[in-house]
Amino acid sequence: MNYVSRQTLERLPVYLRFLKSQCIDGPINTSAKTIAEALSLTEIQVRKDLAAISDGGKPRIGYITKDLINDLEDFLGYKDVNDAIIVGAGKLGKALMSYKGFAEYGLNIVAGFDTSDEAVGTDEEGKPIFHLDRMEELCRRMNIRIGIITAPADYAQRIADKMVKSGILAIWNFAPAHLEVPDNVLVRNENMAASLAVLSKHLSEQLMNS
Amino acid sequence: MNYVSRQTLERLPVYLRFLKSQCIDGPINTSAKTIAEALSLTEIQVRKDLAAISDGGKPRIGYITKDLINDLEDFLGYKDVNDAIIVGAGKLGKALMSYKGFAEYGLNIVAGFDTSDEAVGTDEEGKPIFHLDRMEELCRRMNIRIGIITAPADYAQRIADKMVKSGILAIWNFAPAHLEVPDNVLVRNENMAASLAVLSKHLSEQLMNS
Numbered sequence: 001m002n003y004v005s006r007q008t009l010e011r012l013p014v015y016l017r018f019l020k021s022q023c024i025d026g027p028i029n030t031s032a033k034t035i036a037e038a039l040s041l042t043e044i045q046v047r048k049d050l051a052a053i054s055d056g057g058k059p060r061i062g063y064i065t066k067d068l069i070n071d072l073e074d075f076l077g078y079k080d081v082n083d084a085i086i087v088g089a090g091k092l093g094k095a096l097m098s099y100k101g102f103a104e105y106g107l108n109i110v111a112g113f114d115t116s117d118e119a120v121g122t123d124e125e126g127k128p129i130f131h132l133d134r135m136e137e138l139c140r141r142m143n144i145r146i147g148i149i150t151a152p153a154d155y156a157q158r159i160a161d162k163m164v165k166s167g168i169l170a171i172w173n174f175a176p177a178h179l180e181v182p183d184n185v186l187v188r189n190e191n192m193a194a195s196l197a198v199l200s201k202h203l204s205e206q207l208m209n210s
Numbered sequence: 211m212n213y214v215s216r217q218t219l220e221r222l223p224v225y226l227r228f229l230k231s232q233c234i235d236g237p238i239n240t241s242a243k244t245i246a247e248a249l250s251l252t253e254i255q256v257r258k259d260l261a262a263i264s265d266g267g268k269p270r271i272g273y274i275t276k277d278l279i280n281d282l283e284d285f286l287g288y289k290d291v292n293d294a295i296i297v298g299a300g301k302l303g304k305a306l307m308s309y310k311g312f313a314e315y316g317l318n319i320v321a322g323f324d325t326s327d328e329a330v331g332t333d334e335e336g337k338p339i340f341h342l343d344r345m346e347e348l349c350r351r352m353n354i355r356i357g358i359i360t361a362p363a364d365y366a367q368r369i370a371d372k373m374v375k376s377g378i379l380a381i382w383n384f385a386p387a388h389l390e391v392p393d394n395v396l397v398r399n400e401n402m403a404a405s406l407a408v409l410s411k412h413l414s415e416q417l418m419n420s
Contacts, residue, residue, distance in 0.1 A: 013403035
């Protein structure tokens with residue numbers, strides 16, 4: 001497996017989406033220049049990123065679009081299906097559970113967990129929501145490796161500990177909390193507070209300049 | 211206003227959350243070292259970040275915790291309330307509309323918009339959902355500067371164009387689409403596809419090594 005930097009890895013899905021949006025009635029070939037211009041990146045950046053995951057780029061011709069899409073999907077693992085569970089079956093948790101777009105990225109949320117007895121049952125799509133006590137057993141049995149946290153921040157660390165104990169290797173954390181995990185476990189923070197800080201800062205600068 | 215880098219700006223809410231979690235029964239003072247250790251950062255990094263937004267750090271004493279919290283909240287604009295609108299009143303849109311945690315960050319979502327007549331009405335909390343045709347008028351009248359996009363990717367650019375026309379200066383984009391906007395408008399992408407790529411890559415590496 002080729003090593004790619006975190007920054008490159010985060011750009012790959014953006015290339016993939018652009019290529020797919022072009023593909024229906026687009027040209028058979030795509031150049032790094034076209035991609036770079038469409039996505040406001042430099043051509044060198046695009047070339048370098050794509051070289052790590054595809055050997056399809058040819059001088060003058062560029063990339064065969066469908067082959068590059070294929071290479072990207074292969075590399076990103078979108079063809080494998082990763083089963084995941086979610087802890088915290090509140091509004092956000094349920095919204096993610098029922099979001100059909102994840103299938104495109106190979107993510108399949110099989111069940112939700114919550115500590116509230118009221119939440120236990122099934123969601124609107126019929127996916128099961130269990131009591132948190134049953135998480136470890138279910139994760140072990142189904143070999144679940146991805147856990148999503150949509151619980152309040154105060155519970156996030158305890159949930160993460162429980163996930164690690166259940167054999168989970170990658171945690172997608174929507175709670176605004178810093179999590180401590182062993183080295184072999186990856187935490188990806190969906191840091192909404194950071195996003196809000198960036199937005200609000202931009203706003204105050206724009207309003208001061210106007 | 212002090213200039214801080216995007217990276218620093220994204221860490222500031224994390225410092226704030228940590229300090230607040232300490233504050234109830236914690237010490238009156240906090241050192242950069244304590245913060246660094248708790249958040250797995252280097253002390254130099256923490257010192258540098260905090261120097262940009264507070265002049266409260268003293269040798270041997272560190273920071274007065276409540277003053278530092280105050281400086282962070284001031285700088286991040288959490289004390290000002292920013293009104294926002296959201297376009298795309300599906301599950302994710304409604305989840306964000308009803309999420310009470312945003313108030314802590316000074317974000318107040320005043321209304322939702324959708325093109326589907328079925329979506330128009332009020333959400334569970336009684337917040338109004340209007341037809342998209344009314345967005346410009348409402349944004350102009352209420353001086354709305356922040357727009358949130360939770361619509362499908364194919365509509366995202368058209369919505370962004372409409373937002374720009376409505377006077378919006380900062381767009382929080384949850385649609386997996388690249389948006390073109392004028393220079394004075396900031397787009398913050400909540401790139402879930404990138405997160406999934408990072409998680410899935412880590413997983414396949416871990417499983418290959420085991």
